[in-house]
Amino acid sequence: MIRATILVSGDPQSLGRGAEDVKLAIEAELSFYGLENEIEVGFGGGTARTEMLPTVSIYPEGVVYGPVKPADGAFIVEEHLYKGRVVEHLLVPSDALVSGHLAPLPAGKEGKRYAEKRVVLRRVGVIDPYNIEDYVAHDGYFALGQALSTMTPAQVMNVVRESGLQGRGGAGFPTGTKWSFVANRPEEVRYVVCNADESEPGTFKDRMILEGDPHAVLEGMALAGYAVGAHEGWIYIRGEYVLSKERLEQAIHQAEELGVLGDDIMGSGFSFHIHVHAGAGAYICGEETALLESMEGKRGIPRIRPPYPTVYGYHGMPTVVNNVETLANVPPIVLNGAAWYRTLGTKRSPGTKLYSVMGDVNVTGLIEVPMGITLREVVDIYAGGMKAGKTFKCAQTGGSSGSIIPPDFLDTPMDYASMAEKGAGLGSGALLICGEDTCIVDLASVLLRFFKTESCGKCTPCRMGTTRLLETFDRLRVGQGKVEDLAVLESVAQNMFKTSFCGLGQAAPTPVLTALRFFRDEIAAHLDGHCPAGVCPMHTVSEAPKTRHKYIS
């Protein structure tokens, strides 16, 4: 008889902060008191804000402790589980918890906003990702059961279309529309591919879902497969995400044993199999056609589009390629209906969005909020304000290929349409918040070094463009800029944007173009040998780190 469950947060951030030792200490203490047969211990996702990690949650009470050190872990076992007393001083304060509860916030223009409205993350940290029963107990596979028993594939597709769900990988393409392209193809063999090649610097939302709630992705894929008439699904996961892969494989195995994946799911006659394919380290493979090439065992080099994967995808067959977060949104939509989903977010961009918040703010980590909240709300409320002594200078939205935006944008609603109107993008949901001691030139050269390394080299605008841009910024950094440099940056970036073969090359100049638009004076100051932020090593020999590229080693 198991009377209690202990979940130690097992996301990499917690592991980096010693979660494994905490778990070991708890296990040792449990066996010391002879409790090992009545209390189980496992890893869960993070339940609290980053500074509270690792956390230890005890169920059924739902008490959350953090940040917990190994010695604390042993103490918690002794006090809470042996003596039955809550350890007050180790409790996570309720405002630092990111649980399924909705807490009204005092701030907000519309009178009342909700803290972290969780749709996608509602189970992360609450269930044991290694245990399918936990998932089922939290409404897991209900949507799939409902769809298979009471809905036609077209009805499933319509619910998703009417919900207004947009692709969460960055481009924001309507998911239902993409599905209908595949459903309407004459070919009988079709595929569903989950793009889990999350490589955009500063983005770790998909990993949190994969590690904290892997079944949600599987269920979303099965629903997509049912809607478009596919019987095979693939998850392309980046090679670095070892833990995510392990949890996914375990989840697939359990789902097949339970009969919610595989042949004749729940006796409906619909069959759907899911396979995991791991990448081997290449940013470009997040581009959907490069991803498909890589899945076929080749270099991850993009294909010409059109034809889009919906027409000519994996093995040349119609293929739905959806991001992890997109797929995780599907089960709640099917279960609760399109009207419910539209009560979240804005009219033009319904639903919630995951943001990974980083930089010069007090609280960094992953948040899930309704679409359309402003950057100011994120910084002031969710991120706990700027770090002491720092003022907001700029933010980069959407990872390294995102826009660098000035303080004017603080009050723009963050949804796909509103951001696009102001000439910026939402991208993958990474929010890098920078204080005034960040130098735009220095930041740009770091970003460009990444793109130069990751450019696949297929097309000239991207291969040469990233190199030229980096050279120019590196010159500016050391005070050796030339008068014509600003014009060169502008024209190279514009050419990359217009003529690159794939999305990587077209997006790579985004930070440069937005920096030129919003921070031109600061870049120009470097021409006179002056770095306003005092970061760049002016008038010194170039200290640009030499990363040896393996092709020319």
Add this chain to the structure above:
Amino acid sequence: MEKSTTELVHQILTHYQNDREALVEILREMSQKLTYLSQETLAVVADALRLPYSHVYSVASFYSMLNLEPRGRHVIKFCQDAPCHVAGGREIWQTLERELGIPFGATTPDGTWTLLTTSCIGACSVGPVMMVDDEIYGNLTPDRVREILAQVGGGL
């Protein structure tokens, strides 16, 4: 090629049923288990999958997790991307180069350390971050780096 290496190579090929589509995964597993992919290894793979050597090499040289050169006993991968940079990455970068006495991309003469950069490993909220072998270390400071180097390097 040593006999044990040959055996391992064939074992991995058999596991993937000589499937050409699994080339990336095959090479990755070999790279991990053999520490790097020698020309001989690539040639055996090309033969078994009936692919041109040039194709196998082109794939092996494309992905950053596939090594074409021998590496040190411990591999450090330092995240060079913007979020870690903003969080103080430059100082860590310099500390690593100074402490190990090698530039990025190199291996120490005694074969203990290989110092590499990596793109984002998705642990941005605890930046700056580095991976030593398979472990992720976050919230790095120069002192913490020296501690980790002593701990990991001294353990052997």
